[in-house]
Amino acid sequence: MFELxxxxxxxxxxxxxxxxxxxxxxxxxxxxxxxADPGIFIHLFDKTEVLEAAKALGAYDPDKPLWxxxxxxxxxxxxxxxxxxxxxxxxxxxxxxxxxxxxxxRDAGALLIGKTNLDQFATxxxxxxSPFQPPKNSVDPKMVPGGSSSGSAVAVGHGIVSFxxxxxxxxxxxxxxxxxxxxxxxxxxxxxxxxxxxxxCRTLDTISIFALTVDDAYSAYQVAAAFDAGDxxxxxxxxxxxxxxxxxxxxxxxxxxxxxxxxxxxxxxxxYDTVDLLKQQGAEIVEVDFTxxxxxxHMLYEGAWVAERHTVIxxxxxxxxxxxxxxxxxxxSAALKLSATDAFRGFYRxxxxxxxxxxxxxxxxxxCVPTMPTFYSVAxxxxxxxxxxxxxGTYTNFVNLxxxxxxxxxxxxxxxxRPGSVTxxxxxxxxxxxxxxxxxxxxxxxxxxxxxxxSLPEPVTSLPGAAPGELAIAVCG
Amino acid sequence: MFELxxxxxxxxxxxxxxxxxxxxxxxxxxxxxxxADPGIFIHLFDKTEVLEAAKALGAYDPDKPLWxxxxxxxxxxxxxxxxxxxxxxxxxxxxxxxxxxxxxxRDAGALLIGKTNLDQFATxxxxxxSPFQPPKNSVDPKMVPGGSSSGSAVAVGHGIVSFxxxxxxxxxxxxxxxxxxxxxxxxxxxxxxxxxxxxxCRTLDTISIFALTVDDAYSAYQVAAAFDAGDxxxxxxxxxxxxxxxxxxxxxxxxxxxxxxxxxxxxxxxxYDTVDLLKQQGAEIVEVDFTxxxxxxHMLYEGAWVAERHTVIxxxxxxxxxxxxxxxxxxxSAALKLSATDAFRGFYRxxxxxxxxxxxxxxxxxxCVPTMPTFYSVAxxxxxxxxxxxxxGTYTNFVNLxxxxxxxxxxxxxxxxRPGSVTxxxxxxxxxxxxxxxxxxxxxxxxxxxxxxxSLPEPVTSLPGAAPGELAIAVCG
Numbered sequence: 001m002f003e004l005x006x007x008x009x010x011x012x013x014x015x016x017x018x019x020x021x022x023x024x025x026x027x028x029x030x031x032x033x034x035x036a037d038p039g040i041f042i043h044l045f046d047k048t049e050v051l052e053a054a055k056a057l058g059a060y061d062p063d064k065p066l067w068x069x070x071x072x073x074x075x076x077x078x079x080x081x082x083x084x085x086x087x088x089x090x091x092x093x094x095x096x097x098x099x100x101x102x103x104x105x106r107d108a109g110a111l112l113i114g115k116t117n118l119d120q121f122a123t124x125x126x127x128x129x130s131p132f133q134p135p136k137n138s139v140d141p142k143m144v145p146g147g148s149s150s151g152s153a154v155a156v157g158h159g160i161v162s163f164x165x166x167x168x169x170x171x172x173x174x175x176x177x178x179x180x181x182x183x184x185x186x187x188x189x190x191x192x193x194x195x196x197x198x199x200x201c202r203t204l205d206t207i208s209i210f211a212l213t214v215d216d217a218y219s220a221y222q223v224a225a226a227f228d229a230g231d232x233x234x235x236x237x238x239x240x241x242x243x244x245x246x247x248x249x250x251x252x253x254x255x256x257x258x259x260x261x262x263x264x265x266x267x268x269x270x271x272y273d274t275v276d277l278l279k280q281q282g283a284e285i286v287e288v289d290f291t292x293x294x295x296x297x298h299m300l301y302e303g304a305w306v307a308e309r310h311t312v313i314x315x316x317x318x319x320x321x322x323x324x325x326x327x328x329x330x331x332x333s334a335a336l337k338l339s340a341t342d343a344f345r346g347f348y349r350x351x352x353x354x355x356x357x358x359x360x361x362x363x364x365x366x367x368c369v370p371t372m373p374t375f376y377s378v379a380x381x382x383x384x385x386x387x388x389x390x391x392x393g394t395y396t397n398f399v400n401l402x403x404x405x406x407x408x409x410x411x412x413x414x415x416x417x418r419p420g421s422v423t424x425x426x427x428x429x430x431x432x433x434x435x436x437x438x439x440x441x442x443x444x445x446x447x448x449x450x451x452x453x454x455s456l457p458e459p460v461t462s463l464p465g466a467a468p469g470e471l472a473i474a475v476c477g
Numbered sequence: 478m479f480e481l482x483x484x485x486x487x488x489x490x491x492x493x494x495x496x497x498x499x500x501x502x503x504x505x506x507x508x509x510x511x512x513a514d515p516g517i518f519i520h521l522f523d524k525t526e527v528l529e530a531a532k533a534l535g536a537y538d539p540d541k542p543l544w545x546x547x548x549x550x551x552x553x554x555x556x557x558x559x560x561x562x563x564x565x566x567x568x569x570x571x572x573x574x575x576x577x578x579x580x581x582x583r584d585a586g587a588l589l590i591g592k593t594n595l596d597q598f599a600t601x602x603x604x605x606x607s608p609f610q611p612p613k614n615s616v617d618p619k620m621v622p623g624g625s626s627s628g629s630a631v632a633v634g635h636g637i638v639s640f641x642x643x644x645x646x647x648x649x650x651x652x653x654x655x656x657x658x659x660x661x662x663x664x665x666x667x668x669x670x671x672x673x674x675x676x677x678c679r680t681l682d683t684i685s686i687f688a689l690t691v692d693d694a695y696s697a698y699q700v701a702a703a704f705d706a707g708d709x710x711x712x713x714x715x716x717x718x719x720x721x722x723x724x725x726x727x728x729x730x731x732x733x734x735x736x737x738x739x740x741x742x743x744x745x746x747x748x749y750d751t752v753d754l755l756k757q758q759g760a761e762i763v764e765v766d767f768t769x770x771x772x773x774x775h776m777l778y779e780g781a782w783v784a785e786r787h788t789v790i791x792x793x794x795x796x797x798x799x800x801x802x803x804x805x806x807x808x809x810s811a812a813l814k815l816s817a818t819d820a821f822r823g824f825y826r827x828x829x830x831x832x833x834x835x836x837x838x839x840x841x842x843x844x845c846v847p848t849m850p851t852f853y854s855v856a857x858x859x860x861x862x863x864x865x866x867x868x869x870g871t872y873t874n875f876v877n878l879x880x881x882x883x884x885x886x887x888x889x890x891x892x893x894x895r896p897g898s899v900t901x902x903x904x905x906x907x908x909x910x911x912x913x914x915x916x917x918x919x920x921x922x923x924x925x926x927x928x929x930x931x932s933l934p935e936p937v938t939s940l941p942g943a944a945p946g947e948l949a950i951a952v953c954g
Contacts (some may be wrong), residue, residue: 202825227838232828307817311825314818338817340784341791346817348679348788351709359706 005454006162008216013314020067021054021111028070031160039135040151040160042075043082044114053111066223067109073102073165073186074152075115076122077207085146086198087120087130087148090323091316100231101165101207101224108223113161116151119331120325122167122200123309124148125175125392128381129327138180138451139419142377146176146392148200148250149208149407153180156210157450163211163220169200170300171396172182173208174408178371180422183442184408185209185217185435188428193220193228201308202233204300204400213450213456214409214439218242221431237429242436248282249437252364255287258294260394264374270420271370274411277444278368286364292356297397299353301331301390304346305401310335327385354402361404361427366434369395371408371421393397395423405431409438420447445467482931483639488546498531498545498588505547505590508637516612517628517637519552520559521576521591530588543700544586550579550642551629552592553599554684555673564607565598566795567800576673577708578642578684578701585700590638593628593722597802598809599644599677600786601625601650602869605858606804615657616896617930619854623653623869625677626685630657633687636928640688640697646677647777648873650685651885655848655898659927660919661885662686662694662912664798665905666877667712669698670705678785679710681777681877689926690933691886691916695719698908714906719913726757726914729841732764735771737871743850747897748847751888754921755845763841769833774874776830778808778867780880781823787812804862831879838881838904843911846872850883876902884911888922897924 004027011024029047032040054068061067073079076086078095079102085092094351098106106112119129127150128134137143138157149166156164157180168186177184185208187198192207199205207224211217221239228234242325253259253275261268277283299305309332310317317324319330324332361367361445373395376388399406404425411420422441424434448454481491481504488501506524531545538544550556552825553563555572556579562569575583583589596606604627605611614622615634622631623772626643631639634657643650645663654661662685669684676682688694702716730736730752738745756762776782786809787794794801794809800810838844853865876883881902888897890947899909899918925931 202821229832232825232832304817304820308821310818311821335816335818339812340781340815340817340820340823341787341812343781343817343820344679344785344788348709355706355709 005212005449005452005457006070006159007212007449007454007457008069008219009160009457011162015060015068021057021419022051024068024070025050025054025111028160031158034156035160037135037136037154039117040154041114042085042087042117042132042151045112050111050113057109061109064109064220065163066105069110069163070113070161071105071110071163071220072113072116072152072155072161074118074149074167074347075215076167076198077102077165079112079115082115084198086122087118087132088316090320095196097196100193100228102196104224104226105220114301116155116164119148119172119310120328121198121313122148122169122172123328123331124389125171126376126381126389127176128378129325129385131325134369143179144376144378144381145180148172149176149210153177153182153184153210156212158181159212159450159452159454163209163216166208166210167197167200168208169205170402171393171399173206173210174371174396174406174423177210177394177408178419181410181447182449183211183214183217183410183438185221185431186233186399186406187221187225188405188429189403191225191237191239191431193226193231193234195228195231199308199312201305202311203308203459204305212452213337214407214435214442218435227285231341235423237431242432242433242439244338245436245440248284249365250284250286250363251278252286252288252360252367254290254369258290261370261373262391266414266416266418267370267374270411270414271422274420274422274441275368277441278314281440288360288367292353293398296350296353296357296401297393299346299350300397300401301334303349304338304343306332307338307343308337328462330386350401357402365426366437367425369423369425371395371423375418399425403428405429405434407434407438409441410447411441412447415430420445481634482926482934483547483930484598484689484926484931484934485546485639485689485696486934488639492537492545496713498534499528501545501547501852502527502588505637508838512635512637514613514631516610517631519562519564519594519628522589526590527590527619534586535816538586541586542696544639545588547581547588547590547638548640548642548697549590549593549629549638551626551631552597552646553644553675554579554642556589556592559592561675562608563599564595565793565800566608567797568790572673576729577670577705578897579673581701581703593632593641595627596625596649596856597805598675598786598790599625599649600805600808601854601866602648602873603858603866604653606802606862608802620656620857621853621855622637623656623889625649626653626687630654630659630661630687630774631849633657633659633689635929636689636927636929640686640693643685643687644674644677644682645685646877648870648876650687651848651873651883651900652869653908654687654885655804657927658887658896658924660688660691660694660887660915662698663876663883664698664702664908665712665714665882666880667710668702668714668716668908670703670708672705676785676789678782679788680785681782683877689931691884691912691919695912714908717909719909719916722917724912725761726842727761727763727840728755729763729765729837729844730845731767735767737850738847739851739868743891743893744847745894747888747891749897751897751899751918752845754918757849758917763835765844768821769830770875771871773827773834773878774870775870776823777874777878779809779936780826781815783809784812784815784820785953807863827878834879842903843914844899844902848900850873852895872900880905882889882906882908884915886915886918887924889924890917897922905942
């Protein structure tokens with residue numbers, strides 16, 4: 001079982017050899033049954049419905065780059081005719097239309113399988129803050145799955161689908177990637193339209209993309225990215241083909257005085273191994289004092305921006321407080337004490353901190369950071385629902401406040417077998433740059449994909465063929 | 478008296494013919510005595526001190542474009558060794574250093590004469606909201622002088638100095654220009670550093686420049702504009718030499734359904750006369766529905782941004798409420814009811830409105846609007862301190878919220894003799910464009926300068942000579 005890797009090259013090769021999309025859909029649902037984690041989906045679509053969508057694709061269309069590619073979306077993103085809950089049953093509404101990005105993906109041939117679990121209202125980095133049964137980490141069920149895009153990351157980690165949509169305000173599209181040994185692409189703010197997405201912090205949100213490989217994540221990103229006049233925060237961000245890497249990159253890392261692993265020496269070793277790889281590739285490594293970045297990070301929950309979350313659930317918290325997850329209530333209630341005057345003081349402070357980081361960033365091509373400083377288990381979160389979650393955001397919380405793009409990319413596993421992951425960060429609009437270097441890093445990393453045991457596909461120029469009998473039998477047409 | 482026009486070309490010509498800067502300083506103080514309006518200055522410097530500064534200039538230095546040019550600054554801008562009050566004695570502090578912009582102007586040879594009256598904390602467009610005796614309108618003492626940069630505009634209107642600094646958040650650098658028949662240049666946000674300036678709304682403030690002519694205002698602007706790493710809101714904005722006008726400009730004006738003169742037919746006639754002049758110059762005039770611009774304008778005082786003013790005077794309003802002008806208290810107290818949640822809702826609304834105006838602005842080179850819809854007298858403001866002030870902001874309040882630059886420029890007087898004025902508005906960074914068209918318009922307008930009776934100088938290439946005996950006698954060196 002699970003023989004056919006659900007990478008894009010592998011599925012494309014299967015289609016070229018006569019496999020029909022209905023067969024892929026059957027395989028998706030078989031895998032869902034085998035994985036048997038009821039926490040992944042909030043709304044798994046009926047197989048019949050997805051088979052019909054597969055049939056409706058008609059003949060293979062080379063102009064549709066995601067033709068017959070299965071995907072899932074976080075349940076704070078609309079799919080036409082389905083409910084959206086944002087992880088809160090009392091918030092549920094019926095979506096009449098696909099979210100702008102979902103429509104683009106489906107128009108490009110992708111097959112939507114269902115809507116996934118999340119930290120309620122996308123508030124969290126752990127994946128256990130949901131009134132629905134949380135999904136299990138695909139790599140090690142004792143560990144948290146990561147959040148807030150938990151179900152979307154776990155589904156890709158298991159190879160159930162080729163890619164998935166999450167959202168990312170504070171790291172929700174990166175931390176779960178690291179925890180499930182997959183790629184998490186967090187685009188520049190505004191590159192992917194927010195039309196049809198439940199906001200967390202509307203000024204800081206983006207849809208994000210999980211996939212087994214950088215190429216797959218970037219392929220979905222290229223389809224998804226487009227200016228949307230209907231979203232006031234949409235921006236026209238380039239999504240070009242990935243260029244070869246320039247000769248010598250200048251890459252910043254946290255300096256020894258400011259890097260933080262909370263005592264996890266294996267995580268430190270894994271990170272510095274990756275730094276060595278970058279050096280071997282000719283990169284110049286520059287140590288950077290991360291204090292101003294951490295100062296920015298602290299503003300996300302301690303500063304005014306928590307009031308953005310409050311704009312979304314103010315009525316619910318007031319009228320049906322019991323309907324909101326207790327940790328979400330605790331986090332968002334901080335907004336009740338914040339005045340508009342406090343909010344502006346927060347913006348001034350952010351602007352001043354950003355001014356400190358600007359010359360640092362301008363002198364570098366990119367930053368490379370650990371995606372997370374260390375790992376936390378489900379038990380850790382039961383003991384302390386807030387602390388480990390905050391620490392998970394050490395290297396993610398500042399990114400959207402500073403208008404950077406990022407890519408969490410798997411590297412070689414740590415010596416204890418836990419997945420290795422670093423995040424590459426660059427200025428707004430340089431999504432292509434982090435993807436180009438990320439692709440290089442994953443090739444150097446010799447890891448298997450997610451929890452699947454599959455290897456990284458050969459570079460795209462030569463598509464791997466699928467051996468006969470790899471798929472469950474299905475009748476096409 | 479007042480024979481020597483205090484335009485830059487005229488003073489430069491006097492210097493070329495042997496006049497010394499001390500003589501200009503004597504003349505400045507003589508004019509102050511003759512005008513005899515104690516409301517203009519909050520801190521008029523001792524003549525001795527300014528004479529010393531003039532002497533310290535040494536020999537004429539062609540590398541200092543403002544060598545020996547007298548100017549004044551609004552008293553919310555720091556001058557080294559002087560108090561800054563922002564129009565509130567209880568707020569007064571001693572400034573150790575010049576504001577960044579003031580230092581640049583003095584380094585270029587300009588002579589600072591004093592610090593001028595204002596609507597307290599730069600909150601107002603009328604100039605009568607000050608605990609100090611308000612200055613009188615230079616053109617007609619019955620009318621309000623305009624604010625908040627009242628003293629700076631009146632000083633230039635009388636020809637006491639060549640240029641002055643105001644600040645502009647909602648129109649404070651444009652409305653007083655129109656009321657005193659002078660030029661008001663409101664630069665792109667961030668072009669002029671805010672270091673050493675008391676904020677009104679820190680995200681929306683800019684220093685502004687009043688002068689008798691567009692060339693003079695733009696010359697001061699070129700000296701003043703520079704990136705300041707110490708101001709988190711500073712931006713690197715180009716200040717090139719003014720280019721010739723392109724052949725055909727596309728200029729938007731409010732359409733007949735949305736233009737507003739509050740019944741002032743002469744103001745309407747004056748505006749459309751200017752529109753006709755633009756047409757005669759080959760401009761294409763496009764009528765634009767101004768509703769979304771007005772919707773933006775209303776947000777400035779009715780929305781979250783009033784909380785920015787509150788950040789400045791929160792302590793004062795709490796601990797010494799009697800020290801704050803009653804109208805200022807009334808306006809700023811609106812912030813007490815605003816939560817951070819409200820603030821973010823305001824930002825979302827602004828972003829949505831801005832998205833509506835963007836395609837309009839992108840299709841045009843510029844907007845041309847009346848600087849004010851009509852005129853109000855001091856008596857009008859005594860009867861209603863808020864309403865006329867709000868109406869004065871009809872065509873100014875939206876500008877900084879939409880990150881545009883602007884220039885208020887005198888045109889031909891109305892048939893009743895009141896000064897004519899239009900404001901040109903363009904996208905951020907196009908300060909040079911509004912100045913280039915503004916210069917053309919003032920040449921076409923056949924008006925005299927401010928309240929002085931002086932004519933517009935000939936185009937800069939031929940400097941007018943000063944006739945002997947134009948200046949009070951002073952001994953140089």
